[in-house]
Amino acid sequence: MDQFIPTNPASFEPSQLAELDDPYPVFRVLHAAGPSLRTASGIHCVFGYAAADAILREPKFRTGPIAERFRQLLPAGAARDELSHRINFLDPPDHPRVRGLVARAFTPARVRDLHSFVARKTEELLDAAEQEQSADDGTIDLRASLAHPLPSLVISEMLGVPLADRDQLTDWTEAVTPLLGVQIPQEGLERALDASERFAEYAAALLEERRRHPGDDLLTAMVQAKDGVEQLSREELLSLVVTLYSAGHRTTRDLFTNGLFILLQHSDQYTAIVEDSSLVPGAINEFLRFETPTQYVARVPVADVEIADCSISAFTPTLVLLAAANRDPSRFAEPDRFDVRRDEGAPLSFAVGPHHCLGASLARMESEVMLAAVTRRWPRLTLAGPAPRWWSSGPFRGLNHLTVRTSEARPSARAT
Secondary structure, three states, rough: OOOOEEEEEHHHHHHHHHOOOOHHHHHHHHHHHEOOOOOEOOEEEEHHHHHHHHHHHHHOEEHHHHHHHHHHHHOOOOOHHHHOOOOOHHHOHHHHHHHHHHHHHHOHHHHHHOOOHHHHHHHHHHHHHHOOOOOOOOEEHHHHHHHHHHHHHHHHHHHHHHHHHHHHHHHHHHHHHHHHHOOOOOOHHHHHHHHHHHHHHHHHOOOOOOOHHHOOHHHHHHHHHHOOEEEEOOOHHHHHHHHHHHHHHHHHHHHHHHHHHHHHHOOOHHHHHHHHHHHHHHHHHHHHHHHHOOOEEEEEEOOOOEEOOEEOOOOOOEEOOOHHHHOOOOOOOOOOOOOOOOOOOOOOOOOOHHHHEEEOOHHHHHHHHHHHHHHHHHOOOOOOOOOEEEEEOOOOOOOOOOEEEEOOOOOOOOOO
């Protein structure tokens, strides 16, 4: 793979993101070159906030061609069926129909009702982390002890998935993730296909159980959701189970871990939250902007488009780089400065328009509960070694661990 040359923005390829520990210096170069560019591989990449926002809202940009790509490139089986029916990759009339039916189940009231469950599980996980923290140096891995298990507990509770199965489901979703990248990798392909088959079998059995024995959970609500005579098809339901479990777990984990890592490098801002918990929602907004867990989403225009200073030809694969848009200096003052008091509106981390993330309010709520609990319990929390490493898989970016010390600080770690 060719490397990015800072003096030549046209050398950028989105596949390079998987090799970068820090993509933001690259994004700075790209911002200086304009809101978008077409790469040598033929992908139109969008970096500017205004252009990204406009494209995500523009009906001429579709996701259905991405589903068709999976039908063409993947062998027959569960992975092809699931990804080609994934709600992210549906166009009208299927997308508004499926989203409308899911929205009847995934209601704001259902999210609000989960708040006490999230708060209780957070405290239980932190209690356990304190009991198990390293006797040698008093450290805790907050990714492993809180940010990873809490979202999977929450989405398992919502879907009515047995808690004993959540680790297996997490393993399957992580195995499938590379298929969502710019290129379908040959390395790990068999593992991804096998994980898809196993998850599909599991989800089918779970759905059948809900049809026979309805419960008070999201899965039952989706099985029973109707719009007149319209119901979700078997393929749509199977895909939704995988999508909701995967997105409901990974996005929140990486949002919180990435953001807390940055916050702990700004001890004055951490102390400010300790002293004033009203800063928590703004801090989560800044987590989302500054270290966006989903780096990009894809669209395909079905006609030639002139939009926000971008000219994009029909059927050109288009990547909207959310992480770059969230650091656009024409939209955010001093975009590379982390500031939990920043008040410049919402970042594009959950996208906008018809494909705005259904679980955005849930991810925000879980992250706010975790941050409030951590700052309340540990007012002098600091980073500790070993230094975490960044990883990328498909469009996603996060840390492999987040080791902290809960008492007075020793030298802090920084990502390598």
